Amino acid sequence: MLTGRQRPMTEVAFLFAEIGTADGHQGIGFGYSKRAGGPAQFAHAAEVAPELIGEDPSDIGRLWTKLVWAGASVGRSGAATQAIAAVDVALWDLKAKRAGLPLAKLLGAHRDSVRCYDTSGGFLHEPVEQILENAGRNLAAGIGGIKIKVGHPEPGVDLVRVGKVREALGDTPLMVDANQQWDRPTARRVCRALDEFGLVWIEEPLDAYDCAGHARLAATLDTAVATGEMLTSVAEHRELIRHGAADVLQPDAPRIGGITQFLRLAALAEQEHLTLAPHFAMEIHLHLAAAYPHEPWVEHFDWLHPLFEERLEIRDGRMHLSDRPGLGITLTDQARHWTVQRADIRRTL
Known part of the structure; x- marks a missing residue:
């Protein structure tokens, strides 16, 4: 794998x-x-x-x-x-x-639903045919965008896979995620080639802590650069922002210390007019994204379904807030x- x-x-x-x-x-x-x-x-x-x-x-x-x-x-x-x-x-x-x-209403919601995309059906080990089957099922379920993994040892394989998915999905919002697999020269070459596919963003093309490298890519690519999910504090995200290293910031509330810290970071991101696309934990991040002034994205994973009695409503490409108080979840x-x-x-x- x-x-x-x-x-x-x-x-x-x-x-x-x-x-x-x-x-x-x-x-x-x-x-x-x-x-x-x-x-x-x-x-x-x-x-x-x-x-x-x-x-x-x-x-x-x-x-x-x-x-x-x-x-x-x-x-x-x-x-x-x-x-x-x-x-x-x-x-x-x-x-x-x-x-x-609902938590979003307590914080002050800007919207009652948030754009959502799926990640869990596009891993590197899956053949393109399986990725397309997964994507079709997710889009039919109301999810608005599809993200697939890149970072194959042979970059040409990535380009072929992305091209096939783009052709099959038409103008569906499509993102790719390299999970920090490339060095700077490889990232430059592959990301320039990926520019032609009209992606929403290219995620983690470099080591998560390489702020300068991400900033150089962000300055030269037509496609937005997204990163931040692996960082574990507001201070680390502040360095990304200071360097101009991300067009799309992807904080993870459980990783950076909870909702209190996420709100601090969201205020910094808003000042820079950054798009927010929180990582994982959609049960928490739906509320936080709904309270962010600029139109965000939420990542859909169905991995946590066995843990919670409730299901989030997804339709028309968006994840919708419920009227349940708090996070709206029970174990x-x-x-x-x-x-x-x-x-x-x-x-x-």
Whole structure:
């Protein structure tokens, strides 16, 4: 299976936080880790969570800072803030539920639906025929755009595959994702060739931390450059913005520390008039994208369906907000059955 420098993905570990108040309200949040890191997130969350006991759950910004400082020696990015993210998301879910509003409405929605595209049907190991079958099924289900992977060891293979998909899909919005597989010379050559296909964006053509390289590509290509999903703090995204390294910013709320941090980053992105296309976790990102002033995209993955009772409504190329309060999700019995580790943190009387 072609996965570049990353090993094949056999599991995704989820960290769930359920927060209850003395007056009976409850909030739920989650974070995740692909391939490795889940146990580290759980351990850190269990260690700092007692700092919340007795606090006012409405003071989310202050509580985020308190949790960060409770684990200050391990820094403000990576597993530490990803652990806090699950708690932060739960606090925002709780706040919106107490207000009786969907989270997007609590934040101040600019729209009731968001453009959406699918990623889960276009991996490198799949033949073009399978990709086209997957794309047809997703478009028929109401999804608006299709993203496929590139980064084959032989770049010519990428160009043939993209050409066949573009020809078959016509003017359907099409994106490609290289998952950091190219060096700078290869990225220049392949991205220039990809310009002819009228793509919405070319994603992660270079190492996620190569701000200067991404900026040079963005300045020379007709096609938008997208990146940001692998970064784990607002500070790292700020460097992308400062360099002009992305036309499309792809933050992941669970990776950068939760909704509190995502909102900080969204304010920076808005000032630069950047398109926002949050990575993964559509159950969270639909709300955050709906509250972003400039028309964004949301990434569709059906991987999380077994975890939640509800389904997001998708039609006419867009993902639609429901009227359910908070995030609008509840855990399934299956999700609880799959749980391998728990920590119950309560006030000691």
